[in-house]
Every structure is written in structure tokens, then in C-alpha cells.
Amino acid sequence: MNQIEPVRSHFHTSCPMARGASRPVAAALAAAAMLATLVAGCPARPGEVTTAPSPAKAPEHVTCTGKVVDAEGSPVAGAAVTACKWSRKYHQFSGTAEVITRTTSKADGSFSFRAPAGEHWVSVVAEKDGLAIGWESLDLREGKTEATIKLDKPLVLAGAVVDEAGAPIRGARVAVDLRPAHGSAGRSWLYEHDVIESLVAKTGGDGRFEFRNVPPGCTGEFRVEAAGRAALRTEYDRRRHGYPAPATDIELVLPPEGRIEATVVEKATGRPVGEVALMAEDVRSAFRRLGECVSKKEGRFRWDKLPAGGYQLAVAAPGEGTPEWVAGAVRVEVKAGQTAGGVKVELTRGGGVELAFIDAEGGQPVRYPNVGLWNKKEGLFTHTTGTAEDGVVRLRLLPGEYNISWVAADHYSMTRAAGVVTVEPDKTARLEIKLKKSPRFHGVVLDPAGRPLPGATVCTLPGRREATTDEQGKYELWQDFQRWPYHKSFLLLCRHTQRNLAAAAEVSDPAKPTDLKLAPALSIAGKVTGPAGKPIGEARVSVLIDQSEPDPRAFDAGAATNEAGRYEVRALPPGRDYVLRFEAKGCATVDVVVPCPSSQQLRTEAASVTLRPVQRIASDAVAREIAVPEIPGGWAIWGSTGRDARGHIWFGVSAHEVEVPSAHLFEYDPAGGEVTDRGDVVSRLKEAGVYRQGEGQMKIHTKIVQAGEHLYFCSMDEQGEDQEKGILPTWGGHLWRLRLKDNRWEHLKTVPEALIAVAAGGKYVYALGYLEHVLYQYDTASGDIRSVKVGAIGGHVSRNFLCDRRGHVYVPRVEAGQRGGPAASLVEYDGSLKEIAQTPLKYYFHRSPVDAHGITGHAMLPDGSIAFVTQNGWLSLVEPSADGPAKVTELGWFHPNGPRYSASLFADSAGRYLMGLTRGDWDQPYDWVVYDLKTGTHRLAGLRFTERKGPQPDRAWLFGCQTRDDAGDCYAVGVQPTGEAEHRDKP
Numbered sequence: 001m002n003q004i005e006p007v008r009s010h011f012h013t014s015c016p017m018a019r020g021a022s023r024p025v026a027a028a029l030a031a032a033a034m035l036a037t038l039v040a041g042c043p044a045r046p047g048e049v050t051t052a053p054s055p056a057k058a059p060e061h062v063t064c065t066g067k068v069v070d071a072e073g074s075p076v077a078g079a080a081v082t083a084c085k086w087s088r089k090y091h092q093f094s095g096t097a098e099v100i101t102r103t104t105s106k107a108d109g110s111f112s113f114r115a116p117a118g119e120h121w122v123s124v125v126a127e128k129d130g131l132a133i134g135w136e137s138l139d140l141r142e143g144k145t146e147a148t149i150k151l152d153k154p155l156v157l158a159g160a161v162v163d164e165a166g167a168p169i170r171g172a173r174v175a176v177d178l179r180p181a182h183g184s185a186g187r188s189w190l191y192e193h194d195v196i197e198s199l200v201a202k203t204g205g206d207g208r209f210e211f212r213n214v215p216p217g218c219t220g221e222f223r224v225e226a227a228g229r230a231a232l233r234t235e236y237d238r239r240r241h242g243y244p245a246p247a248t249d250i251e252l253v254l255p256p257e258g259r260i261e262a263t264v265v266e267k268a269t270g271r272p273v274g275e276v277a278l279m280a281e282d283v284r285s286a287f288r289r290l291g292e293c294v295s296k297k298e299g300r301f302r303w304d305k306l307p308a309g310g311y312q313l314a315v316a317a318p319g320e321g322t323p324e325w326v327a328g329a330v331r332v333e334v335k336a337g338q339t340a341g342g343v344k345v346e347l348t349r350g351g352g353v354e355l356a357f358i359d360a361e362g363g364q365p366v367r368y369p370n371v372g373l374w375n376k377k378e379g380l381f382t383h384t385t386g387t388a389e390d391g392v393v394r395l396r397l398l399p400g401e402y403n404i405s406w407v408a409a410d411h412y413s414m415t416r417a418a419g420v421v422t423v424e425p426d427k428t429a430r431l432e433i434k435l436k437k438s439p440r441f442h443g444v445v446l447d448p449a450g451r452p453l454p455g456a457t458v459c460t461l462p463g464r465r466e467a468t469t470d471e472q473g474k475y476e477l478w479q480d481f482q483r484w485p486y487h488k489s490f491l492l493l494c495r496h497t498q499r500n501l502a503a504a505a506e507v508s509d510p511a512k513p514t515d516l517k518l519a520p521a522l523s524i525a526g527k528v529t530g531p532a533g534k535p536i537g538e539a540r541v542s543v544l545i546d547q548s549e550p551d552p553r554a555f556d557a558g559a560a561t562n563e564a565g566r567y568e569v570r571a572l573p574p575g576r577d578y579v580l581r582f583e584a585k586g587c588a589t590v591d592v593v594v595p596c597p598s599s600q601q602l603r604t605e606a607a608s609v610t611l612r613p614v615q616r617i618a619s620d621a622v623a624r625e626i627a628v629p630e631i632p633g634g635w636a637i638w639g640s641t642g643r644d645a646r647g648h649i650w651f652g653v654s655a656h657e658v659e660v661p662s663a664h665l666f667e668y669d670p671a672g673g674e675v676t677d678r679g680d681v682v683s684r685l686k687e688a689g690v691y692r693q694g695e696g697q698m699k700i701h702t703k704i705v706q707a708g709e710h711l712y713f714c715s716m717d718e719q720g721e722d723q724e725k726g727i728l729p730t731w732g733g734h735l736w737r738l739r740l741k742d743n744r745w746e747h748l749k750t751v752p753e754a755l756i757a758v759a760a761g762g763k764y765v766y767a768l769g770y771l772e773h774v775l776y777q778y779d780t781a782s783g784d785i786r787s788v789k790v791g792a793i794g795g796h797v798s799r800n801f802l803c804d805r806r807g808h809v810y811v812p813r814v815e816a817g818q819r820g821g822p823a824a825s826l827v828e829y830d831g832s833l834k835e836i837a838q839t840p841l842k843y844y845f846h847r848s849p850v851d852a853h854g855i856t857g858h859a860m861l862p863d864g865s866i867a868f869v870t871q872n873g874w875l876s877l878v879e880p881s882a883d884g885p886a887k888v889t890e891l892g893w894f895h896p897n898g899p900r901y902s903a904s905l906f907a908d909s910a911g912r913y914l915m916g917l918t919r920g921d922w923d924q925p926y927d928w929v930v931y932d933l934k935t936g937t938h939r940l941a942g943l944r945f946t947e948r949k950g951p952q953p954d955r956a957w958l959f960g961c962q963t964r965d966d967a968g969d970c971y972a973v974g975v976q977p978t979g980e981a982e983h984r985d986k987p
Helices: 023-038 681-688
Strands: 061-070 080-087 096-104 110-116 122-127 134-138 146-151 155-162 173-179 200-202 208-214 219-225 247-253 258-266 278-282 287-290 292-295 300-306 309-315 330-334 339-348 351-359 370-375 380-383 392-397 400-409 412-423 428-435 440-446 457-461 466-468 474-478 490-496 501-507 522-529 540-545 554-560 566-572 578-583 590-594 603-605 621-623 641-643 649-653 664-669 674-680 705-707 710-716 733-739 744-751 754-761 764-770 774-779 785-789 809-816 822-829 835-840 855-860 866-870 874-879 887-893 913-919 927-932 938-941 943-945 957-959 973-977
Touching: 061 080, 061 122, 061 134, 080 110, 096 110, 122 146, 173 208, 200 208, 219 247, 258 278, 258 309, 258 330, 278 300, 287 300, 309 339, 330 339, 351 370, 351 400, 351 412, 370 392, 400 428, 412 428, 440 457, 440 490, 457 474, 466 474, 490 566, 501 566, 522 578, 540 566, 554 566, 590 887, 641 705, 649 710, 674 681, 681 733, 681 744, 705 754, 710 754, 733 754, 733 764, 744 774, 764 809, 774 809, 913 957
Parallel strands: 061 146, 155 247, 258 339, 351 428, 522 603, 621 943
Antiparallel strands: 061 110, 080 096, 080 122, 122 134, 134 146, 155 208, 173 200, 173 219, 258 300, 278 287, 278 309, 292 300, 309 330, 351 392, 370 380, 370 400, 400 412, 440 474, 457 466, 457 490, 490 501, 522 566, 540 554, 540 578, 578 590, 641 649, 649 664, 664 674, 705 710, 710 733, 733 744, 754 764, 764 774, 774 785, 809 822, 822 835, 855 866, 866 874, 874 887, 913 927, 927 938, 957 973
């Protein structure tokens, strides 16, 4: 994990988790909360927990030094340097930068300043007219006190602030936060730095704003406020994700403000309470705002500038100490231009919790620990933000039982399910939690002459933890080894860019010191052009190493092309294969393999790369929402779609959080618009006489395919399963078919695995079960069922697999690969279930195997070939052969911007174009991508909803489909919020 700005954690002390949140959502919540390990929060007050004596008092201030350089590394004199620390008044709010000092760089570019020694994060910002702003973060707790700040060519981010009708808004305050490109070592977000004047603008009569000092490769996020208007924070806007520089046509829309008026009282007495800090929080978008106390005597509060949405009112915990009051969840729906009044908030003193974190070996307190707690009954998630210097976390919570979901601290292994604590009114619950230290990489970096080398960068792969050597050439790197359980060794990559030196070493035992001796490094140079051979300047060139790793990362070895389109990447360890990723504004991203040159060759000229322009389609793709009938526990449609020969569309709706979860099968007639429920799984199990007492079947996850006069699909359950531990679900799965002439279900097979995918070809219907990718084959002619174990380690589950017209099937296999990490391949079986080919799959994983979704989209083309995408959006084509294995060809990135989660894939009737919805992450927008198989070019459009039966359908998760009707309309399915006040989801 790279260094992460502390204020980027937006998780809160008491946030309601959406009822029915999926396991991926819950996992994302816990993972994001883990980032709070870096966050500064509340100092501890004296308690009754006995701890070891505190270490000797550290110095109050330290001297920080640094240098300002330009893009070529030459010193920059006269640059304004501002050092900031973080001021955090309330625990749930990210805080703001507070100036420590301002100084100016000397003739040699150097600067120095004094800073409080106890600060975790100090940001150092440098500015000079005509150059882009630059910055670096220092971790004073870890002894990092030296910064080198590069000032590059400046780019522009500009646009206008308008109202909902498009009219300009005068006097709006616009602040920009800058996020550096992926792989920028030591560069966190430049976030909430309003003390830097150049990062704040005011709009004029034309509503325009402009920032002219943005570094190349940076993305801007905006915070905007204006009188009478809803505040906007673009990082919370799910319709898009960031504004890459340069851009001059940004439009920021501020609708009318919503308001809340509330009365706050003590629950026990009804007495008004005015001495309390309250916040309103939209838990879907993470937007939150402090309330203003209108009358302390009457306990009246109000909130303004609220965007429309569902809010929870809660006590804002102070940055120092613990809150005096706590409150249960008070939820309010806010509409644009309206005031939600008559709201009542009842406060109680609650109960206390003291959690003492102890080093498991030495018994000393673990400084700055973090903990996440979950109260299932109240739907409240609570976490701390790493400020208990004495190792004791002190909280005030509503009475109830709290599961300790995770505990963590810097340089200690994260622990999940650490226990349960019960909070009682007016009492303090106490618990001691022991943490084990994480292993660390450590050693000394030497130059070619054997002398210790300061200023070298050491990086681990996978994981991309990074450190810089000190004056003695020493380095230390803590790695989250739990995240990479299948790696027997890691790659240590060391580089000194200025001297063009590098080295790499495989390390299997981090407990032993590893010294790295650098040698003259490899440089890769080349040229980037457009289709007509015209050079492309300012193209970004990133470097990937060990591409077979689960989550390949571009490390900080990138470069940018000059006006002649030339680039040179330096300081690469020789003797390895590399992949260069080329990105340029308005062009499709391209990955190019650079084979390993000979060990004597330290400079290689790569072949010229041509980037194709991306056409932006003027009109959006238009989506119409189809109402799905309610079922008990209705939750989501997990990519389960299909069509029959009549052109009717079929889909399976999953259910949960009911006593007996049972998925339903639906039929949709596009001509009449009618949706018909064709029954639920558990009822059909009972009819078939195969029901087991207590059995649930919560999902129909598979595609629905037609073979002959029947539709085939599978149901599955998840109760009791544990993918990481290899535990199958209690109730396994069932293979079904439905006779179309009378809609009669027929039960074919009960299996112990969860059946997640179905495909058909020839006379065969196949189903894929997890764990270990067990493939079932049903012969529609004989009724015989056979199976074969394809293999998938680490609890991995591919969401789809492929089947051609002959009945050959193609299934991902995941096994131990290089250095013990997982490797994926596509295995072809013939109709006798004989394995006849195995093809490596690239860009298949996302983090660990259990996190990877494998094949997420596929489409059959008219000539019988099959296009498919993996979770990261890598597009490939399977071309079956009449008398041998199929040919598998890599086509590149389906989305022109490179890696994106690609959840669907459709083909046009002629087979020339592939289309689909892509989304990079939970808060990124959907794009409609059109890929031309003939030319290899992309077109791109947005996604617009014509009807909004739900409150915000563009916030939906849309999953993998390839279903089209006779009119050519494409069908996407998934899950969306029902409304901000309910905090639950619907299919």
C-alpha cells in the first residue's frame, strides 16, 4: 500500500451499514476502514487500564529539509514552500491543513523548517510562477524528514459553476483537491489545502473558475459552495470520477439547497440540549455537514447547503477526548429546495469502552491502534482513527453488543473478529487485545562500489510498499503478508533514478536482512505517434513488471513523451521482461511487451507505438428501468439473464435476510412489457420432493440458456460457506430446467457446490460450481451427468465460463504460479470432458484470488467465436477450430482508458461491434463502450436514464450480461438503492 493522506478516510464513528449490503460491500467497508490506521484522531484520557511505562519523552520539534527541482532535476530557486499539519476538530471530518511555516527555496533549491515531532503527516507544498504546484508528505513519526519536490510543466483545470438550468452562478467558492497519477511514490492527495491560495477560486459573473498550476498526470476533485445552493464535492459524485488535467470545459452543477431543522433533547428527561456538536451525514455518498445551533436554550439546530438525499443525524465526536452524548440513528429525507422540519434527536450518555492494545511479545502498549466495531442490532459501524498514543482506545457508544470486526496498527498484522464487547449504560467495558508484529523487509542498499547509498527507492511486488533509504543506506518495509497468502516470495525492486542504478531480488524470508547492491540499469526508449505518424507529446508511459502477478502495478518508473513523441524510462533492473503502458488524452490505452534484452545491453530502443484516437459519441446510451416485482427478501439480480427463442427475456432475482431465502425466476415479454413470476426455488424443491428441512436457495446467479424445448439454469445458496477456508455452503446448489410449453420446473441434480454459472453448446449444458471450479456436464440427449474438477485455489470463483457451438467448454483454472502466487489459464475441454488445451490468462486477478471475479462478460459472435473480458477489462477472443484446440487471441483493453471493471458484453447482429457497460469502481461512472473488432478502435458514450422509478438508478451496480432482444435492445441487471432513507437495496 502506498502512503495515503490521512484525511482520505471518510468512514465515520457511527455509520449505518445498508441492510442487505452484500459481502463485497461489507468487505470494502472493512478494507476502507483499515486505511484509518493512518488517520490522526482523539488523544486518550486517563483510564483504569494498566499499561507498561511510556517511553522516554521525544523531542518536541524536528528539523525537516528538502529540495525543489524542475522536471529535469535542476534546482529551483525562489519557490514558495509551505509546510502544513492537520487540524482535526471532529473525528468524523477529514480535517484541514494548518500552516506550520512558510519559507523560500535557496539558490540550490534547498529549504528547511522546524515541525512538531509528534505529527504523523506533514505536507510540504512548493509553488513558483510558471510551474505546476508540487508537494510531498512527510511521516515524522517514522522519521521521514526529507522531501524532494518536483515542479513540472503546468496544466489547466477550468470550467463553470452553474445551476440546474445551466445558468452561471456568481460568487461560488471553488476549491480543488489534486490526486496524482497511480504509481507516484510518496505523493498522496493534495487534499483540503485551502491555506494554499492558488487552490481556491471565486467565480465571476460568468460562473467561470480556473486553476493554472496543475501537474501533469493529476486529476482534480472540486469542493464548491454558493449561497442558497447545495454544496458539491465531486469525489462523492457517482456519475463521474475525477477531472484529468488539462480540461477547460468542466461544468459543476449546484441544485437548490436542502435544509434540516431539528430539536435536540435528553432522552431521559426531555430537556433541550444545545451544547453538543451534531452532524448530518448522507451515508450513501459520504457527504456530511455540521449543524448550526440556532438556540441553545431550546436545543434547536439547522443544516443548510445539503444536497438532496437521505441523511442520518448523529453526534460528531470531538477530535480530542470522547463525546459527552450519543444518539441512536435518526434518518431524514432531504429534498432539493425544501426544509425537512420537525425532526427530533434524543441523546443519551450511553456507555464507555476502553480497548487496550498490547504487543503480544513484549507486552508494551501498541501506539496509535485502530479498531472497527459493528452493532448488528442498531446497524451501526464504529471505527477509530489511530491517535491513542498510550495504546488505549476510548469510546462512548449506545448500549448493546458490538463485534470487534478488525483491529490494526502500523507495523502490526491486522486481526479480524477480535472478540465481542457489551456496552452498558453508565458503565465502562474494558478489554485487552494483543497484536502480533508484522514481518518486515530490511537491509542496506549499496552502490556499485559497495558504499551505502542514501536516497534509493525500495519497493515490494506485489503489494507495492515503498521506502527510501536513509543516510546509512538502510531501509525498512512492512508488508501486509495476509493479503498475499499464496506468495512464497516477494520481489524487492531497488532504484536510484538520478544515477541510473537498479537491482532486484527475490526474498522468501523477510525476517532475514536483505542487502541490495545496485548496478548500472536498463533504459528503454521509444516513440509514440498518432495514426498519421504525428508525434504525440505529453503521453504517459508507465512500467509494469512481473505481469503474471495477481494485481500488476505500475511502479514509479514512468515517463512522459516530449514534443517529438520521444520517451526514455530509466533505472530499470536488467534481465527482466517489462510491459509499457501508453496513455494519452483522447487516445486508447495500449500495453506493449518489451522482451528482456541481453544482460550486456543497458539501453534498448522499443518499437514505435501508435495510439488510436477515441471517438466520443455525442448522444448518451439511453437506459430504461424495468420494474421488478417484489419478492420476500428481494435483493439483487446477479447477472442472471437469458432469452428464449421467442425473444422473451428471463432473469433470476436473489433474496436474503428472510427466514427462508428463495430466489425467483421471472419472464419478461418485450412486446407487451409484462413481467411474470415463474416461481421460486424452495417451493419447486418441495414439489420435486428433494427439499431438505431448513434449506435455503438465495441465488439464481447463472445465465439462463435454452437447449431444445427447455431453459436451463442453476440455483445456489451461501449459508455457512467460507471461500478463503475452503468451506462449501450448507445447501450447495441445484441444476434445473424449465419446460417452455407449460413453464414447468424440472429438477435435474443436487450438488454440494454452489453453482454460479451455466453455458450450453451442442447437446451439452454445463454448470460451474465452487469451490475449486467443479464443472458439471448434462447430456440433453441421454440425461447423463458427469463432472470434472478444473481447479481454483484460494476460494476463487469465476462469474462466467464459455461454451462453443460444438459443446467444447472453456473454464478458468487458478493454480500456484511464479513465487507461489496464483496464475490463471483458460482450459478447453471437449465433449468427452477431455482437456485439450490450456492458455495463460493475463490481467485476470484483482488483489487476492477470492477478490477476483474472473470472466465477467462474454458474447457469442455470428461466426461462432466468443469474445470475453476479465474483471480488469482485458478483452480476448476464442476462435474454435474444426479439428483441434481453439485459438485464443488477446485484443487489449475493452475500455479505452485501460483497466476498468467490465460487467457486460454484447455483440451486434453482424458481429463487428462489441458493446458494454464499464465501471472502474463503486463510485465511478458508467461508460457505454463500443469496440470495433475490424479496426480495433473505440467509441465512448455516457449512460442516461429516461425514467427514474428508483431514486437514483445511476447509482446501481450493473452486472455481467450479454442478453439482447429481437429489437436489438441490451439488458443489464444488478442492484440499486431503494431510497436514501431506507438504506436497503433492491433488484
